[in-house]
Amino acid sequence: MSRSHFDSGEKVKKKLKIIGFLCNWCSYAGADLAGTSRLQYPADIRIIRVPCSGRMNPLLVLKCLQEGADGVLVSGCHPGDCHYQEGNYYVRRRMLILKNLLEYFGIDKRRFHMSWVSASEGAKWADVVKKVVEDVRDACEEEVKTAG
Amino acid sequence: MVWKIQGVEGENYLESIKNFLNQLLKSKNVDAVLVPKRFPDGNNTAQVLITDPGKLDDIDPLAPVQMVNSAQIVKELTKDPVKEKIASVLRPCEVRATIELIKLKQILDARLYIIGYDCPGVYNVKDYIEKLEKSNGIGKEGFTLSYVNSFLSGKQDTIRESCQLCTHFTGNSADINIAWVGSNSSDVFIEVNSEKGQSLIEGLAGEKIGDLIERNQKINKILDERKKRQENEIDDFLGFMQRCIRCYNCREVCPLCYCKECLLKPEKMGYSSDRYLRRATKKGQIKMPVDTVLYHLTKINHMAFSCVSCGLCEQACPMDIPLGRIYNVFGRKAQALFDYEPGRSLDDELPVATFKEDELKEIEDVKE
Ligand code: FES
Numbered sequence: 001m002s003r004s005h006f007d008s009g010e011k012v013k014k015k016l017k018i019i020g021f022l023c024n025w026c027s028y029a030g031a032d033l034a035g036t037s038r039l040q041y042p043a044d045i046r047i048i049r050v051p052c053s054g055r056m057n058p059l060l061v062l063k064c065l066q067e068g069a070d071g072v073l074v075s076g077c078h079p080g081d082c083h084y085q086e087g088n089y090y091v092r093r094r095m096l097i098l099k100n101l102l103e104y105f106g107i108d109k110r111r112f113h114m115s116w117v118s119a120s121e122g123a124k125w126a127d128v129v130k131k132v133v134e135d136v137r138d139a140c141e142e143e144v145k146t147a148g
Numbered sequence: 149m150v151w152k153i154q155g156v157e158g159e160n161y162l163e164s165i166k167n168f169l170n171q172l173l174k175s176k177n178v179d180a181v182l183v184p185k186r187f188p189d190g191n192n193t194a195q196v197l198i199t200d201p202g203k204l205d206d207i208d209p210l211a212p213v214q215m216v217n218s219a220q221i222v223k224e225l226t227k228d229p230v231k232e233k234i235a236s237v238l239r240p241c242e243v244r245a246t247i248e249l250i251k252l253k254q255i256l257d258a259r260l261y262i263i264g265y266d267c268p269g270v271y272n273v274k275d276y277i278e279k280l281e282k283s284n285g286i287g288k289e290g291f292t293l294s295y296v297n298s299f300l301s302g303k304q305d306t307i308r309e310s311c312q313l314c315t316h317f318t319g320n321s322a323d324i325n326i327a328w329v330g331s332n333s334s335d336v337f338i339e340v341n342s343e344k345g346q347s348l349i350e351g352l353a354g355e356k357i358g359d360l361i362e363r364n365q366k367i368n369k370i371l372d373e374r375k376k377r378q379e380n381e382i383d384d385f386l387g388f389m390q391r392c393i394r395c396y397n398c399r400e401v402c403p404l405c406y407c408k409e410c411l412l413k414p415e416k417m418g419y420s421s422d423r424y425l426r427r428a429t430k431k432g433q434i435k436m437p438v439d440t441v442l443y444h445l446t447k448i449n450h451m452a453f454s455c456v457s458c459g460l461c462e463q464a465c466p467m468d469i470p471l472g473r474i475y476n477v478f479g480r481k482a483q484a485l486f487d488y489e490p491g492r493s494l495d496d497e498l499p500v501a502t503f504k505e506d507e508l509k510e511i512e513d514v515k516e
Contacts, residue, residue, distance in 0.1 A: 058449040059411060059442075066442055068430075073514075079505065089503035092511050097452055097482045099511070104385050104478070105445055115514045131514045 016044035016136055018071040019064045020129075023053045023087075026077035026118045033122030041126040042133045045073065052076065054087025058098045061112060071111040071136035075128070078116040088116070108139040149340045150327070153354035157335040160293055161328045164336040165237075165265070166204050168326065172235060173201040175351055178261060179232035182221065183207045186288050191277045195221050197234075209237055209265055211292045212307065213276040217403035217458045219245035219255075226256045235261040235348065241314070241458035243322045244491020245403040248454045251498055254406050261348050264319015265326040268299035269311030272463050300329070300366075310459025310472035315374050318367065321491055324348055330363025382477050391467040392440035398461035398471055399447065404454045411450075412443055448475065452482035453499050454490045 022028040028049050034041065050056065053076025061072045074095060076088040095114055102109055113135065115128045153171065158164045172178050184193040186206045193211045195218050198204060219242050225234060238246060243264040249255040271279065283291050311317075319325040323345035327337045337360065340346050382388075399405050399412065410416075417439050419427070428434045455475045462472035483489060486499040 057411070059446045062442055062445050062449075066439070086503065089505065090500065092508045093486070093500055093503055094449075096485060096508060096511055098449055100481060100485065101445070101448065101452075101478060104382065105441065106386055113514050114511050116512050128514045135514075 013137070014140075016070040016133060016140070017068065018045045018073060018132060018136055019069045020045045020047045020073040020075060021050050021053070021056055021060065022047055022117075023055075023076040023083075024049055024051050025083035026081065027053075027075035027115075027125070029119035030075075030117040030121045030125045033119065034125045035122075037122045039122055039126040041129040044070075044133050044136075045129050052082060052084050052087035053091045054082070054084065056091050056095065058094065061095075061098060065107060065111065070140055071113070071132060073113045073115065073128070073132050075115045075117050075125075078118055081118065108143065110135040110139040150357050150360060151338040151340060151349060151354045152335070152357050153338055153349065153352050155353070157333060160334050161296060161331075161336060162208060162210060162289065162292065164328070164334055165209060165326055166207055168336065168338070169198075169207070169235075169237070170201050170204055171352055172348065173199070173204075177233070177348055177350060177352075178235040181235045181237060181263075182218070182225065183237040184209050184211065184218075186211065191280050191288075192273070197225070206289075208289065208292055209239075210268060210296055211276075211288070212268065212270045212295045213273060214239065214270045214458070214460070214463075215273065216401065217245055217460050218242045219249055219403040222246050222260065223249055223255050223403075223406075226260055229256060230259055233259050233261060235263050237263045237265065237326075238319070238322065239267045239458075240264055240316050240319045240322075241267075241310075241456045242403070243319045244316065244456040245458065247321055247491040247494055248404055248456065248498075249406065250494060252404075252406060252454070261324075261344060262319075262322040263324055263326065263348075264322030266319070266329045267311075267314075267317045268296055269307040269314065269317070271306065272308050275306065302369075308459050308463065308472065309470060310457050310462060310476055313374060313378055313473065313476050314457065315371055315378070316489075316491075317370070321493060327360070327363060330360050330366045332362070378476070378480070380473075382474055385474065386441065388469045388474070389441045389444055390435075391469055392444065393467060394437045394440050394443055395466060397464040397466065401460040401464040402451065403458065403460070404451055404456070405447075412446060417443065444474075448478050451475065452479050453486075453488060455479035456490050 022031060031047060053074055056074055064072050079088055082088045099109060099112055102112060113132050117125045117128060153168060156164050156167045158167050169181050180197055180199045182195055182197050185196045186193050186208045192213055192215055193208050194215060218238050222236050243262055246255060246262055250257045280291050320341060323342045325339040327339050331337060338349060457476045457479060459472035462470060465471055488496060488499045
């Protein structure tokens with residue numbers, strides 16, 4: 001954020017804490033590529049490497065949200081490309097219930113996202129993060145409004 | 149296919165069921181039956197494993213009380229392979245739980261015969277005991293029979309909430325179902341649903357009969373009422389959760405919670421003392437015991453597909469959290485996502501154990 005940014009009177013955006021669970025074989029490598037290609041994307045995401053998106057358990061996502069994360073992103077290989085053949089097909093089903101139940105628990109759906117990013121899609125990774133950050137920020141701002 | 153077995157009809161439904169089980173044991177089609185029975189002392193029924201037909205007196209599967217989900221007992225009984233054939237007489241929710249457990253490889257079903265029956269619903273244990281004590285000496289059998297009559301005449305508001313919401317109260321996924329709703333006499337009919345079921349009644353004198361039209365009408369009427377009840381939503385989930393003291397009762401009684409190593413066990417949920425303090429410092433305060441919402445959220449996520457809505461969790465909850473309704477609502481929502489019905493059939497695959505390559509494209513909600 002540059003100096004002029006401040007001066008122009010724009011609101012300084014609150015830093016978010018978004019936890020990204022990235023599978024070792026695709027999305028993690030994709031994020032790495034984004035870095036080595038010097039692509040710019042918001043720094044609001046903290047990355048945790050998991051062996052496969054199929055490793056994800058709903059508890060991991062819920063725990064993050066409960067401990068104060070603003071959002072969670074789960075990202076794996078494209079369907080069909082999972083290093084372990086099927087991990088992402090299963091996790092897709094499991095995360096679908098989670099997403100559907102979140103609202104009942106007073107958690108905005110926009111705080112949870114999934115994406116498929118391959119090792120060669122550094123640019124897609126940067127885009128995904130931008131979109132997730134935007135979405136989570138919207139959800140947070142709305143919450144502040146309704147709570148206030 | 150519906151059968152009428154000769155010589156079964158007794159003075160009331162209980163006796164007819166007893167006579168039928170008697171024939172099963174005497175014909176050696178099975179070696180043992182598991183069935184709820186009354187005892188001279190104690191205000192409850194308990195599952196008993198009977199091998200001697202002479203011990204069938206006082207069986208009472210229709211008593212409006214359910215101490216455990218008997219699928220848990222079937223699991224215990226079948227954990228090692230045996231050569232004896234066991235017939236388990238189960239309420240429909242127990243039938244469904246048993247089928248789920250077979251699919252989850254927790255029950256060995258090679259020698260197991262599942263007998264379902266039309267279930268009139270149950271009271272919470274507390275209510276049952278209270279009502280029985282106030283029933284002016286009509287006795288436990290008399291109480292069951294008068295309850296069955298009031299069920300048939302359409303009264304059922306004080307039964308357990310999950311029973312009021314239950315739309316699967318006949319055992320049509322069991323090997324055979326003992327049908328009595330809609331029977332004009334005190335006779336019971338045997339609905340055969342599988343080959344195993346057919347082998348169960350082999351050699352018994354009986355005849356096939358056509359559809360029981362009156363039965364279907366009665367059942368549909370009850371179904372309509374209950375479907376209407378199901379439309380109610382959970383409005384204050386978080387509020388209810390505030391009451392939870394994380395006693396783990398609901399986990400213990402749940403027939404589908406089978407993991408030996410539970411992710412939610414107390415040692416894993418708690419923190420070290422300094423961590424409690426750190427967490428409290430972060431927010432200024434924390435509610436103890438911690439993580440009650442997290443506990444339920446995770447449990448619901450794990451159970452939602454297989455939950456058969458037996459309501460045992462609600463009965464076991466010391467804080468009167470309406471878990472029966474909560475699980476019923478969330479379970480149906482999750483199951484609808486994959487058009488799955490727990491316990492409907494052994495052939496339906498568990499939604500989390502299978503997938504289609506070409507589905508759920510919409511889950512990737514952040515695309516370029
Ligand atoms: S290894 Fe990437 S999703 Fe399974």
